[in-house]
Structure formats: C-alpha cells, structure tokens
Amino acid sequence: xxxxxxxxxxxxxxxxxxxxxxGAVYAANEDKDMLIKLVGKExxxxxxxxxxxxxxxxxxxxxxxxxxxxxxxxVAAVRTKRDSSLVKCMYMVRxxxxxxxxxxxxxxxxxxxxxxxxxxxxxxxxxxxxPLIPTAKGASLxxxxxxxxxxxxxxxxxxxxxxxxxxxxxxxxxxxKVAIVNIGAEEEKGNAxxxxxxxxxxxxxxxxFIGNIEARDIPxxxxxxxxxxxxxxxxxxxxxxxxxxxxxxxxxxxxxSSLKTKIGALLIKKSLKKTLKGFSLEEHGGAPLxxxxxxxxxxxxxxxxxxxxxxxxxxxxxNESDINNKFKExxxxxxxxD
Amino acid sequence: xxxxxxxxxxxxxxxxxxxxxxGAVYAANEDKDMLIKLVGKExxxxxxxxxxxxxxxxxxxxxxxxxxxxxxxxVAAVRTKRDSSLVKCMYMVRxxxxxxxxxxxxxxxxxxxxxxxxxxxxxxxxxxxxPLIPTAKGASLxxxxxxxxxxxxxxxxxxxxxxxxxxxxxxxxxxxKVAIVNIGAEEEKGNAxxxxxxxxxxxxxxxxFIGNIEARDIPxxxxxxxxxxxxxxxxxxxxxxxxxxxxxxxxxxxxxSSLKTKIGALLIKKSLKKTLKGFSLEEHGGAPLxxxxxxxxxxxxxxxxxxxxxxxxxxxxxNESDINNKFKExxxxxxxxD
Numbered sequence: 001x002x003x004x005x006x007x008x009x010x011x012x013x014x015x016x017x018x019x020x021x022x023g024a025v026y027a028a029n030e031d032k033d034m035l036i037k038l039v040g041k042e043x044x045x046x047x048x049x050x051x052x053x054x055x056x057x058x059x060x061x062x063x064x065x066x067x068x069x070x071x072x073x074x075v076a077a078v079r080t081k082r083d084s085s086l087v088k089c090m091y092m093v094r095x096x097x098x099x100x101x102x103x104x105x106x107x108x109x110x111x112x113x114x115x116x117x118x119x120x121x122x123x124x125x126x127x128x129x130x131p132l133i134p135t136a137k138g139a140s141l142x143x144x145x146x147x148x149x150x151x152x153x154x155x156x157x158x159x160x161x162x163x164x165x166x167x168x169x170x171x172x173x174x175x176x177k178v179a180i181v182n183i184g185a186e187e188e189k190g191n192a193x194x195x196x197x198x199x200x201x202x203x204x205x206x207x208x209f210i211g212n213i214e215a216r217d218i219p220x221x222x223x224x225x226x227x228x229x230x231x232x233x234x235x236x237x238x239x240x241x242x243x244x245x246x247x248x249x250x251x252x253x254x255x256x257s258s259l260k261t262k263i264g265a266l267l268i269k270k271s272l273k274k275t276l277k278g279f280s281l282e283e284h285g286g287a288p289l290x291x292x293x294x295x296x297x298x299x300x301x302x303x304x305x306x307x308x309x310x311x312x313x314x315x316x317x318x319n320e321s322d323i324n325n326k327f328k329e330x331x332x333x334x335x336x337x338d
Numbered sequence: 339x340x341x342x343x344x345x346x347x348x349x350x351x352x353x354x355x356x357x358x359x360x361g362a363v364y365a366a367n368e369d370k371d372m373l374i375k376l377v378g379k380e381x382x383x384x385x386x387x388x389x390x391x392x393x394x395x396x397x398x399x400x401x402x403x404x405x406x407x408x409x410x411x412x413v414a415a416v417r418t419k420r421d422s423s424l425v426k427c428m429y430m431v432r433x434x435x436x437x438x439x440x441x442x443x444x445x446x447x448x449x450x451x452x453x454x455x456x457x458x459x460x461x462x463x464x465x466x467x468x469p470l471i472p473t474a475k476g477a478s479l480x481x482x483x484x485x486x487x488x489x490x491x492x493x494x495x496x497x498x499x500x501x502x503x504x505x506x507x508x509x510x511x512x513x514x515k516v517a518i519v520n521i522g523a524e525e526e527k528g529n530a531x532x533x534x535x536x537x538x539x540x541x542x543x544x545x546x547f548i549g550n551i552e553a554r555d556i557p558x559x560x561x562x563x564x565x566x567x568x569x570x571x572x573x574x575x576x577x578x579x580x581x582x583x584x585x586x587x588x589x590x591x592x593x594x595s596s597l598k599t600k601i602g603a604l605l606i607k608k609s610l611k612k613t614l615k616g617f618s619l620e621e622h623g624g625a626p627l628x629x630x631x632x633x634x635x636x637x638x639x640x641x642x643x644x645x646x647x648x649x650x651x652x653x654x655x656x657n658e659s660d661i662n663n664k665f666k667e668x669x670x671x672x673x674x675x676d
Contacts (some may be wrong), residue, residue: 268598
C-alpha cells in the first residue's frame, strides 16, 4: 500500500493555526509512512513551522486564502468559500490528492462538505459521525452523532455494520459488542424507530448484536458500538461532557474548601489528573465521518496539538487497514464507488 | 384546606418494607398536617413500625395481600393484582380516600396504573413523569421521562406549562426558565418534533421560554424546566446517573492508588461526600407523574428512608399549593375533572 496522504485544515478550531501545526509536527515525527499537507494561510503556517524541528519529507504546505468561521451557515460557507482551508482539503480528498483529512473547524461545514464535496460511498445511505467516548473499560463508538436527525431503521442497520468494522479494525476490539440505545433492557420497549430497528439488527449474522442498552450502562462500557439516531447521539455526547465538567468542578471546589482539604488535594492531585484525563472525550482523538469516498476526521473545536496528532495518526491506520473496502463487504455493496 | 392524606406503597422498591416504613415514621415526625396510610402486608408493616417511636395520629395501616414485582409486565400486573399494595394505593387516590400516593415500586406499573386507575385530568393529553435532576445551580425539572415515547408537539407544549407551574409553586423558582432539548442553540436546528414544537413554545406568553438547550448545558443549570420527549428524557436521566457513577468510581480508585493518595483521600473525604450527595439524583426526592386526578410520586427503586420521607413531604406541599387547579388555569382547561 502506498504512503497515506493526509490533508490538514490548519485554520479551523479555537487554537488554529498554532496547535494544529504543532500537532502535525508531532505526528510527522512518529514512525508512520505518511505525508501531511498543511492547508491554510501559508505565511501563518510557515511562521508556526519555524518554531519546530521536524521531518521535512513528511510535511508540505498548501496555500488557502479563506477561513470558514464557526458561526457561519454551513451550506453557504462551503458553497462560497472555495479557497478556504476546509473546502480545499475536501477537494484534495475528492481528487485523490489526499486519502484523508482532519479538521477542527465548524462541524456543520464538515458534515455538509463531507457529503457534498467528498461524497458518499455508493450504497451508503447516510454517513454517520462516530466519536469514541470514554468508558470504565476503555472506549465505545457512539454512532451516529452527526446531522442525520430523523433517521430511518435502514440507516441504523448500516451504522451498526460500519461501527462494528471500525471498532474491530481501527480500535482492535475482536468481535465488538453492538447495542441499540433504548429506554429499557427488554426487547419490546422503545420508540417507533427502535422497535423497527431491533428485529433487523437481531437478524444480522455478521455483527455481534447484544440487544438494547440503557443510557446508564453506556459509561460502564457494556457495549463497544452504541447505535442511535443523531439526535439521541448528540444528547449523549454533550451530556457526557456536561455532567463530567460540572462534577469535576464540584469535586475540585470541595477540595479547596478548607486548609485540610487543600493539603489532601495536593496529595492526590497527580493521580487524579491522570484518571480524569483517561475519562476525557478529547483523549480519544477525533470522530470519523464514516462511509465517504475517503476519510474525514472531525476533531473538537477546542483541540490542542495532542488531539490533532492522534487524529492524524488515526488516518494513517484507516488507510493501512483498508476500512472502506471492509465496509463494502459488510454492507454487501459493489466495489465500484460513485 | 383539609389535612393531606397520603397513601404509601410499602411493598415496592429494593428496600421494602424496611426503608419505606422508616421513611414514613420520619415524615410523620415532621410538623406537617397530614395522615400517612401505610399500604401493604400488615404484619410486616407493624413489625417494622414496632422498631420506632412515632406520631400515631399521623400513621394508619391498610392491609394489602399482594405485591407487584419489578420484572412483571405492568399492564397484566395492574389488571390482575387488585389487592397489591400499589394498586390499592391507586384506588385510594381515585376514590378520594387519599390525595396523593408515593411508590418506589415498578415504574411501568406506576405509569400504567396512574393513567388507568387514577386517571388523567380532563384536557391533559399525556401525564408526564418529571424528576428533579441536580445541576451546578441546584435542580432542574426534566419533563418528560415517562413512558410517552413518540410524543407530539402538543404534548411538549403541555409539559412546558405544567413544568413551569411545578417549578414555580413546589420548588419556589420565580418565573422559571423553560428550554427545549436540542442539538444546537440555533432556532433552525433539530429533528421534526423539535422544529414543530419550538415556534409553539415561542408564542406562549404564560411561560418564560428561553429557546433551545444543548445537553452539555443541562448540568450547568442553564434552564429550570427541560422539555423533551420521554425517550430523550430517559436517556438524559440514566446517563446522568451512569456518567456520575463511573466518574466517581474512577476518582475514588485514583485516591486509593498509593499511600500518599490514601492520606490525601482521608483529608478530603468528608467534604467530598457532602459535595457528591448534593449532586445525587436521590437527593431531590421522587418524580411526580403530573396531570392526574390526584398526585403520584414515583421514587427510585433503590430509595432509602430519606428519599421516601422527602417524597412524602413533597406530597404535602403539592396539596397545599393547589397545583392541580393551577395546571387547569395554565392549560386553560375547564375546572371539571373527568
């Protein structure tokens, strides 16, 4: 397999371009056969690059004069800002000048551009956005958290299959457990969508379907692939973040409440920091938008260099493991792409 | 207003009847004008009561020979076990022998029996189950978390009104902020249900509608009344519990990882315990099923006596504040009940 080429949107995210470029430098210094194309305002990118020693064989700069801001209406932004770093990355993937791309920019613009510019694999009804979320056991894939609200049962069936391939091949979980989010453990529970989807998932021999999962069991790591529609997925993803944030703030507050607790806090600080890092959403890299003609990894807007680096390395693994062909097999699609 | 009579299902929940009876004893010793009718196997109830000193004017025992177990199919259980403690409580409310009831028993049986036996207030389309959830600022009402999946926009509008009345009159939040759960802060976002409901809520002059709330802002306490369909509400409620459980377990684990951290843990233990208690779902008492001809408060299956006591006291406040008449005003219903 040839070298993986990754287009990196250097102007998207809260810490662009500083942390994005730094992430690329760190990724380039890892032992992976890849080329990272840094896309954005070239003078800014070179300015950042000048701060580091890096492997020059693995980094190239591609100029893009425009920037899509977080608040911009996605469709209009993607349509009009043809020379933005984000849109340019997408065309590079579309034309085969890159195999994959990473962006910390606007989620909306990434989803819209992913569909419209990069395009869906033939036979994929709705490409899902599928972040890894931390659990007591490691991480689970939450599929879908994208913009596919009002999903149909056939979409959820594809999510289950693609999620299963992803967890097995990228994360390395053998025979991953697949479950559908529901409001009870019993088969007969649920809203219309879940009731329609459940028997379809139960019939699939190619995935390890374990039935319903209640939201309380998601953080316990009861399933490896968590299937739901994007509205529910979005609620799960954001509530994870919200509950953890508030709880950690409260716990830290309680540790600062007296001299005694402050001394206690000093003693546990290092160990606690390590634990909390392991339970952070950022720790697991970006979320792939699956089922496109190429790979798009969307990282958090707040991404620092570590997450950018991890997302770039995730792209390298994606190409190595030939995921898109495995999707085709699992989805029983023809090998031709549209 | 006359004395509030509360029927207590003494046989429902993981710690029945011990903790249920103990909760009644503690509630009876508070200075509230009420009568608690303890419903269940009378010999067991008297056995528990014999352990305590209590105000005999405020406690009565009503025999019920059957028990509905947690796993039983709700409809069949409610229909066939007429002499169960749960069904008996419901008939007492229906017949006016009690104003309100509290149960830690099967959620399904509570919801079914609430609708079928106690009955809806005239004009209420779907009685919502509305627990208080902890936030950084105190608590918010999550409405609906019941069995009303596949809700319609008109249901959500009623939830918003009833939730607003409840927070203002029971919890004492002046002009409570009402928001609808969505996947973005912008008005145009959402699934079909939310898009249909949003403009209806915006038009209401009688509530303080502040727009969409993203799940990450729920734990921050950005809104007092969180409106959503029961599927989403159930996911929110259970994920709250799940994330907090796993995170607290991980934090405790990190505190036990070395001698140094163990000493640190000893110093912060008391303060931390207080903080975590304040962020626990149990702390806020049970969840009312609103819009019935009487009040049903469903408490957690795992309820200990404190939650039972708080739920009983919540019923006393419910009657005092004449909530059901306030619902009728807000929902513009006739005063006649069906």
